[in-house]
Amino acid sequence: MSSPVIVYPPELPVSAARDEIAAAIRDHQVVIVAGATGSGKTTQLPKICLELGRERIAHTQPRRLAARTIAERVAEELHVELGDLVGYKVRFTDQVSDATRIALMTDGILLNEIHRDRLLRRYDTIIIDEAHERSLNVDFLLGYLHRILPERPDLKLIITSATIDPESFAAHFTSRNGEPAPIVEVSGRTYPVEIRYRPLSDADATPEESAAGGRGRGRPAGRDSVKSLRSSEPAATEPEDEVGAIVAALRELDREAPGDVLVFLPGEAEIRDAAEAVRGAYRSSTSPVEVLPLYGRLSAAEQHRVFEKSKVAGLRRRVVLATNVAETSLTVPGIKYVIDAGTARISRYSARSKVQRLPIEAVSQASANQRSGRAGRQSSGIAIRLYSEDDFEKRPEFTEPEILRTSLASVVLQMLSLGFGDITEFPFLTPPDSRGVKAAFDLLTEIGAVDLPRGSQPRLTRVGREISRMPMDPRFARMLVEAARAGSDVLTAVTPIVAGLSIQDVRERPSADAPQSVRDEADRMHARFVDPTSDFLTLVNLWNHLREQQKELGSSAFRRMCRSEHLNYVRVREWFDVHRQLKTLVKAPKHSGRPATEGAPDPDAVHRAILAGLLSQIGILDERTASTSKNKAKGEKRRIAEYRGARGIRFSIFPGSGLRRKSPQAVMAAEIVETSRTYARTVAAIDPAWAEALAGDLAKRQVTEPHWSKDAGAAVAYEKVTLFGVEIIPKRRVQFARIDRAGARELFLRHALVEGEWDPPGSTNASVRSGGRTPSCGADWRNSRSASDAETSSPATRPCSPSTTSASRTRCSMCAPSRSGGARRWPRRPSCWSCARATCSTTTAVRIRPSSPPGGRRTIRCWGWPTASSRAPRTTA
DNA sequence: GAGCACTGC
Numbered sequence: 105m106s107s108p109v110i111v112y113p114p115e116l117p118v119s120a121a122r123d124e125i126a127a128a129i130r131d132h133q134v135v136i137v138a139g140a141t142g143s144g145k146t147t148q149l150p151k152i153c154l155e156l157g158r159e160r161i162a163h164t165q166p167r168r169l170a171a172r173t174i175a176e177r178v179a180e181e182l183h184v185e186l187g188d189l190v191g192y193k194v195r196f197t198d199q200v201s202d203a204t205r206i207a208l209m210t211d212g213i214l215l216n217e218i219h220r221d222r223l224l225r226r227y228d229t230i231i232i233d234e235a236h237e238r239s240l241n242v243d244f245l246l247g248y249l250h251r252i253l254p255e256r257p258d259l260k261l262i263i264t265s266a267t268i269d270p271e272s273f274a275a276h277f278t279s280r281n282g283e284p285a286p287i288v289e290v291s292g293r294t295y296p297v298e299i300r301y302r303p304l305s306d307a308d309a310t311p312e313e314s315a316a317g318g319r320g321r322g323r324p325a326g327r328d329s330v331k332s333l334r335s336s337e338p339a340a341t342e343p344e345d346e347v348g349a350i351v352a353a354l355r356e357l358d359r360e361a362p363g364d365v366l367v368f369l370p371g372e373a374e375i376r377d378a379a380e381a382v383r384g385a386y387r388s389s390t391s392p393v394e395v396l397p398l399y400g401r402l403s404a405a406e407q408h409r410v411f412e413k414s415k416v417a418g419l420r421r422r423v424v425l426a427t428n429v430a431e432t433s434l435t436v437p438g439i440k441y442v443i444d445a446g447t448a449r450i451s452r453y454s455a456r457s458k459v460q461r462l463p464i465e466a467v468s469q470a471s472a473n474q475r476s477g478r479a480g481r482q483s484s485g486i487a488i489r490l491y492s493e494d495d496f497e498k499r500p501e502f503t504e505p506e507i508l509r510t511s512l513a514s515v516v517l518q519m520l521s522l523g524f525g526d527i528t529e530f531p532f533l534t535p536p537d538s539r540g541v542k543a544a545f546d547l548l549t550e551i552g553a554v555d556l557p558r559g560s561q562p563r564l565t566r567v568g569r570e571i572s573r574m575p576m577d578p579r580f581a582r583m584l585v586e587a588a589r590a591g592s593d594v595l596t597a598v599t600p601i602v603a604g605l606s607i608q609d610v611r612e613r614p615s616a617d618a619p620q621s622v623r624d625e626a627d628r629m630h631a632r633f634v635d636p637t638s639d640f641l642t643l644v645n646l647w648n649h650l651r652e653q654q655k656e657l658g659s660s661a662f663r664r665m666c667r668s669e670h671l672n673y674v675r676v677r678e679w680f681d682v683h684r685q686l687k688t689l690v691k692a693p694k695h696s697g698r699p700a701t702e703g704a705p706d707p708d709a710v711h712r713a714i715l716a717g718l719l720s721q722i723g724i725l726d727e728r729t730a731s732t733s734k735n736k737a738k739g740e741k742r743r744i745a746e747y748r749g750a751r752g753i754r755f756s757i758f759p760g761s762g763l764r765r766k767s768p769q770a771v772m773a774a775e776i777v778e779t780s781r782t783y784a785r786t787v788a789a790i791d792p793a794w795a796e797a798l799a800g801d802l803a804k805r806q807v808t809e810p811h812w813s814k815d816a817g818a819a820v821a822y823e824k825v826t827l828f829g830v831e832i833i834p835k836r837r838v839q840f841a842r843i844d845r846a847g848a849r850e851l852f853l854r855h856a857l858v859e860g861e862w863d864p865p866g867s868t869n870a871s872v873r874s875g876g877r878t879p880s881c882g883a884d885w886r887n888s889r890s891a892s893d894a895e896t897s898s899p900a901t902r903p904c905s906p907s908t909t910s911a912s913r914t915r916c917s918m919c920a921p922s923r924s925g926g927a928r929r930w931p932r933r934p935s936c937w938s939c940a941r942a943t944c945s946t947t948t949a950v951r952i953r954p955s956s957p958p959g960g961r962r963t964i965r966c967w968g969w970p971t972a973s974s975r976a977p978r979t980t981a
Numbered sequence: 982g983a984g985c986a987c988t989g990c
Contacts, residue, residue: 167987195989212989219990241988372984400986428985449985462985506987514989575989606989613983689990744982759982779984 108182108189110151116144117291125288126152133253134261134277134285138270140292141477145264146233147177150190150206158229158260164211166234166242167433168194175199175208195575196681211241215248216575218522223252229260235273236265236470237432238505243533244515248522250277250531267292268470269502276533295480297442302353303492305344346374346445346490347381353443353488354382354393354423360486363440364422366430368475370447370464372399375425376616382423391420398426398436403612404672410436431474435481442479442487444472446495450503453511454778455543457753458720460511461778468503472496507536512544513578517553517564521572525561550719551582574689576606579717579774584690586716590709592692597705598713599690600647601640603682605774605786610646610675626670634762638788640714640774641707642762650676711772711788718772723747723755723784725769747771747784755782763787 112119118139128135129152139145153161165171175192184190191200192208200207211232218224230249235242249261263273263285270287277285343349350367357365369375375397386393394416396409410424422438428448430436448471449462467475472489479485489496507515515536516527524530527541545562548554553568564572567585574581580602587598604610611630614623633649635641650671654662666673715722726746744756745767755776757764761784763771769792773784813820 210988216990237987239987370985399984401984432986451985464985573990685990758984760984764982777984781983783983785984 108154108184110155110182112148112151113144113181115293116148117142117293118144118148121288121290122148122152125149125290126156128286128288129153129156129260129262132286133257133259133279134263136270136273136277136285136287137262137264137290138267138287139264139290140267140294141481142293143290144293145290146174147181149231149262149264150178151182153229153231153260153262154205159205160227161206161229161231162214162224162227163206163208163231164214164233164242164245165208166211166237166239168210169433171208171210175206178206178208196685211239211245212575215241215245215518218248219573222522223256224259225256228258229262231262231264233264234266235263236268236502238503238507238533240506240510240515243505243507244518246273246276247530247532253277266470266474268473272533276531294477295482295484297476297480297484298486299476300356300486300488301493301496302349302356302488302490303495304346304349304490347378349490350378350443350445351381351385353490354385356488357441357443357486358420360441362421363483363485364424364436364438365441365443366436366439366478367423367425367443367445368430368448369425369427369445370449371427372401374445375399375427378425379617382425389420392416392418393420394422396422396424397615397617398424398430398434400427400429400608401613402615403670404674405667406615406618407434410434430478431471436478437482439478439481440483440485442476442485444475444487444489446472446489446491449779450509452509453540453543455537455539457751457778458511458543458547459753459776459778459782466491466495466499468500469496470502472499505534507532507534508540511547512536512540513547516541516544517548517568517572517578520554520562520564521569525563548578551578551717553578553582570690574686576602576686579721580605582717583714584686587710587713588690588692590713593705594709594713595690595692597644597710599686600679600683601643601710601714603679603686604643604647607678607682608672608675610650610671610679612670612672614670629669629671636762636766637768638707638711639761639763639786640710640788643786644710647679650679654680708791711790714774714788715772715790718774720750721773721776721784722790723749723771723773725767725771726754749773749776749784753782755784757787758783758785761785761787763789 112122118125125135125137137145137149150161150163163174165174171192171194175190176186179186179188179190182190186192187199187201188203190206190208191204192198193200193213194210195213214224214230217226224230232242232245232249235246246263253259253261261277263277265273267289270289271284274284274287279285343352346369354365367378369378379395379397382393382395394414398407398410414422424430424436424439426434426436431448446466447464448467450465452461452463453459454461476487476489479487519527519530528535545554545556548568549556551567551571552565553571554562555565555568556562567582570585571578571581574584583598583602584595587595612626614626633642633645635645653665657665663673666676724747726748746754746756749755753776755773757767757771757773766789768789770790771784771787772790774786776782776784
């Protein structure tokens with residue numbers, strides 16, 4: 105085929121640097137291109153590569169939409185049809201052909217191709233775009249590419265990043281002769297943005313600082329008048345709260361040229377508060393402002409208002425109140441001013457509690473600059489930061505890479521599947537935290553995906569290999585594996601559930617400023633599908649409804665139906681797409697389980713399959729909090745029933761759940777997230793009998809030290825079984841007949857190898873494991889009197905996570921004084937007897953610390969998870 | 982009675 109005519113738009117800064125870039129690519133295997141927004145690097149780099157004679161170019165993007173639109177753009181500039189010379193590949197769709205030489209794709213796609221093409225031989229050039237975002241995918245890709253570059257001397261790697269920190273990429277790709285990869289810097293094409301600092305009064309900034317930060321501008325007059333509207337305090341002070349500061353900043357901008365304002369706030373609640381205040385402040389104003397909230401959970405129509413022309417007559421300006429959506433995925437048009445509260449909800453995975461947290465944190469300097477940059481896209485602008493310059497200077501330069509903030513289970517699984525047994529050997533740009541890696545192994549062991557044989561590298565089980573092929577959360581993938589085992593009818597029900605869990609909820613709840621009637625209507629529409637025992641079955645009901653409607657209606661009628669029933673059409677399509685993909689990946693064996701039957705599957709069978717992925721996500725109703733809430737009910741705010749879960753966490757059911765009011769005795773949750781409280785999302789009531797069945801596997805078995813009973817003429821001990829601290833099998837007496845006390849102890853210790861020294865976990869001796877069989881038990885062994893003491897002070901007897909028993913910490917976080925000051929309810933103990941003793945995964949070997957802890961108690965704790973197949977009760981065919 | 986944003990053969 106004829107070569108395309110390659111022309112570079114002269115207005116793009118990258119065009120001027122193209123000879124330099126081309127030379128760098130020609131002479132080096134790895135090149136870093138650092139360019140700000142608008143430099144044109146994304147669209148022009150593939151053309152430069154093409155001109156250099158590169159034949160098969162992979163160009164990755166973090167988002168699907170970007171991959172597609174950039175492909176369209178490049179094809180247009182080269183005057184070729186999309187899918188011909190230039191194509192794209194994203195999940196569910198691709199437009200590539202044999203003629204394709206430039207393939208735009210999401211980084212996830214390239215990552216996945218590694219499984220079939222270990223050295224990525226199908227490409228001779230790889231461009232990793234937006235590497236500065238440091239997504240988990242990019243970090244893993246860069247580590248992997250670092251590994252294979254010596255084996256692929258013909259492969260060219262180009263990494264592009266914003267101007268922040270290109271040196272770290274260059275250093276990571278240092279060549280054999282010790283030279284870092286060359287960096288080519290390209291200027292951006294944005295307009296200047298003036299930064300003004302307007303800290304809140306309770307911030308630590310001095311007035312001089314804020315004056316300096318504000319380029320010597322005086323305090324605006326309007327701000328004080330707003331302040332006096334909001335409170336009776338002296339008007340001369342700075343606003344004390346965020347909402348007041350936003351209104352004050354808007355008043356300040358009122359004296360500037362017209363232009364829309366983008367306000368960055370951490371979350372939905374803050375947006376609601378701010379919206380109310382801004383509307384209130386401008387209600388009587390002669391020049392009205394339009395307030396538009398913008399966040400991810402908003403309905404498509406409400407989000408779209410940002411891109412539409414306003415219908416308000418005589419509008420002075422629009423004020424868009426947004427979360428981080430506006431920083432990454434959406435570009436709000438026409439913004440001239442930015443007000444930045446300087447915070448965001450950042451996702452963090454707690455390796456200790458294994459719960460996802462969403463704390464509100466100060467954003468990094470890079471993020472703050474990205475936000476203020478939004479004011480300079482179309483003309484020069486102003487950004488007002490609601491914090492001091494000093495505060496800004498103290499902030500971390502970059503947002504922590506995702507690899508340090510997220511669950512690593514999926515990455516670890518992929519690595520094992522690709523044959524990297526030792527994760528510490530992998531050339532990560534930023535090595536993940538060892539606690540995070542351990543947490544990942546814990547999870548993978550829990551779901552039976554990995555085996556940790558004594559003295560050798562961890563390896564994938566058969567289940568693990570199946571799970572690693574599935575593009576989703578390992579917990580969810582585990583459910584599918586179990587469903588397939590249970591039979592095709594269970595699989596048929598579980599597949600849409602799993603697909604539904606792995607996308608954003610299709611149900612749309614109108615924002616608070618929508619009319620009450622609309623919100624009630626949405627609630628009513630959604631309530632039709634509610635199953636009072638299980639949110640999972642609710643998903644099935646909703647799924648069945650959607651599939652029926654889709655069959656009956658034409659596509660545009662179906663779309664209208666979705667809108668009128670407050671279901672997000674785009675996400676519904678995504679649900680269908682994921683479902684279709686999962687169906688091709690997982691098939692039930694022909695003769696397994698019951699034959700496929702018409703109609704509803706056995707809910708218990710469905711829940712058992714789901715449970716296989718959620719073993720440590722079980723919670724048991726805390727009767728005490730439930731009962732106190734009844735006593736306290738005096739027209740006051742009702743207390744929400746709390747559940748006790750694994751690792752001592754407490755949670756309540758998410759308000760959107762159909763089980764919220766019922767408060768069942770035992771639940772399992774698809775997801776547990778900590779925000780202001782800890783919420784379990786998508787829950788199902790589980791049969792209390794299951795809990796008992798599970799107890800044998802999961803529960804902590806506590807046995808008292810045997811003592812001689814004259815009465816019985818034998819050694820006796822007391823045993824009880826608890827699941828996550830809740831007694832499942834009540835205390836009962838165990839007799840060791842015709843054995844004296846010493847014999848009884850022998851009997852008990854038969855499975856426990858007692859050695860003189862106890863090695864703190866973390867040393868090589870600490871994780872004692874047995875091969876093969878991994879019964880799960882915890883034994884808590886001490887003299888009988890202290891055992892009964894412990895039972896009466898039950899909050900302290902909850903199991904502690906073995907991961908907290910690090911050498912440096914002799915107390916676990918539950919027993920140690922709480923840093924947050926009294927948030928923990930259980931009594932503090934002088935030292936931790938329940939975790940800082942010994943840890944093992946089975947009963948075959950336990951080391952006991954030689955000195956007894958205060959109170960003369962001795963503890964053996966065994967903690968491990970059974971292999972997955974042994975856990976869930978099986979269906980009989 | 983409530984939650985940042987992405988993504989995958």
